[in-house]
Amino acid sequence: MQLTLWTYEGPPHIGAIRIATAMRGLHYVLHAPQGDTYADLLFTMIERRDARPPVTYTTFQARDLGADTAAIFQDAVAHAYARFRPQAMIVGASCTAELIQDDPGGLARALDLPIPVIPLELPAYQKKENWGASETFYRLVRALAGGTAAPRAGRRPLCNVLGPTALGFRHRDDLVEITKILGALGIDVNVVAPLGATPADLGRLGEADFNVVLYPEIARAAGQHLQKTFGQPMVEIVPIGVQATIRFVEAVAAAAGVDPAPVLAGAPSRLPWYARSVDSTYLTDKRVFIFGDATHALAAARVAATELGFRVVGLGTYTREFAREVRAEAALHGIEATITDDYLDVEAAIQAAGPELVLGTQMERHIAKRLGLPCAVISAPIHVQDFPARHAPQMGFEGANVLFDTWVHPLMMGLEEHLLGMFREDAEFHGAAAPSHLPRHGTAPAAAHTEALPAQAEPIRVTWATEAEKELKKIPFFVRGKARANTERFARERALPLITVETLYDAKAHFGR
Secondary structure: OOOOOOOOOOOHHHHHHHHHHHOOOEEEEEEOEOOHHHHHHHHHHHOOOOOOOOEEEOOEOHHHHHOOHHHHHHHHHHHHHHHHOOOEEEEEEOOOHHHHOOOHHHHHHOOOOOOOEEEOOOOOOOOOHHHHHHHHHHHHHHHHOOOOOOOOOOOOOEEEEEOOOOOOOOHHHHHHHHHHHHHHOOOEEEEEEOOOOOHHHHOOHHHOOEEEEOOHHHHHHHHHHHHHHHOOOEEOOOOOOHHHHHHHHHHHHHHHOOOOHHHHHOOOOOHHHHHHOHHHHHHOOOEEEEEEOHHHHHHHHHHHHHOOOOEEEEEEEOOHHHHHHHHHHHHHOOOOOEEOOOHHHHHHHHHHHOOOEEEEOHHHHHHHHHHOOOEEEOOOOOOHHHOOOOOOOOOHHHHHHHHHHHHHHHHHHHHHHHHHHHHOOOOOOOOOOOOOOOOOOOOOOOOOOOOOOOOOOOOOOOEEOHHHHHHHOOOOHHHHHHHHHHHHHHHHHOOOOEEOHHHHHHHHHHHOO
């Protein structure tokens, strides 16, 4: 383990709490000392849940270490069952309690409770939160999944949707969009899990024809188990962005044996047109650095490069279990992936890449602010503002609209600052000028200056380097002429016959003062 100011993931028992909190009728008994109960705040304060997570902590103290901590755990399990009467329980130890080597699974089994009790072995010093969530969900599915699919004749296709959890980045809203798409295809949802599911619902997982895995970090292992045990195909395309959503619709339709054409014909996303519109020519080839969990980082890189015309200059993840996939995607962009869970390494990578936009987590938001870069949050870890009251999915066709707005608006704010700097000294737009549509308030125009001027030297003829011309074309057409004139004036005043990219930016800085 590493002592750090910020961390991308908590220990694996936080992942288990996310699963327990997402479900109904499940209770988690966590062998943990006083102080490890901080996790409740993640859900009540950040996610704004109206109830505490369904977790009972043993909260043993230092003086208990010389006594029988096993008895403390068993008392906590018995009390939790008597009070909450859950359909099933999971039991385990926090990273601190792991050191005293009690056996939560064995101790719980000895109580012989009349409900399923699933023990969790989550190595806190080797694994982290997302792995803990995945392992917990897998153990629940392995222990509880049952049922068999009815014959397809005379009924609509049936699928399970796997992966949404508590404290997930826009999981609630993603689920709404994906359910709409499935309904439009004529596919019914059998079980959504873990979000909103009960242990009894997990017992019906085998009744579906196939599974949709929305977040591979959470549900890939469970989906693979269901595929092996029940022969259910698994659709694992993450529908973030228009192109990925189209592929998702096609894959789901193939698994269900339905026609995707009606849904694809009415694909309602505005992202493709906005990305081709005049307003977005300013965005072409913008340098973007992307970091987050693997699901969102991979999707963001593909959307940025193929749908918005950005240039990916940095890509990385803190999810080491998916490092191979992220490295492969980074290679397609001609860069080396940043695989780390140290935010200082990420900050150094951002500085080295020199991006114009950062897409990342709450931590990259802080880093970008320090570096003066625009930033949009695309992945957990996140803060309270990333659980908005409004509907704001990342997935599906509406999610693509949200992506466009979320990613482009920080750049547009930069464009406004650019325009203010460009026109600051303009005769019509400077601060002391009256509005152009109003009269001059009786002020007579200044008399022409007729004093003889000394003879002027022949003005220097300036030419534009090819790279400078390309850079100039990135400026919106309606101010491009002004930028060209200002840059040429700047070059003549300094006797620079060739305008390079550096000259262009020096001129921008000069006139923006």
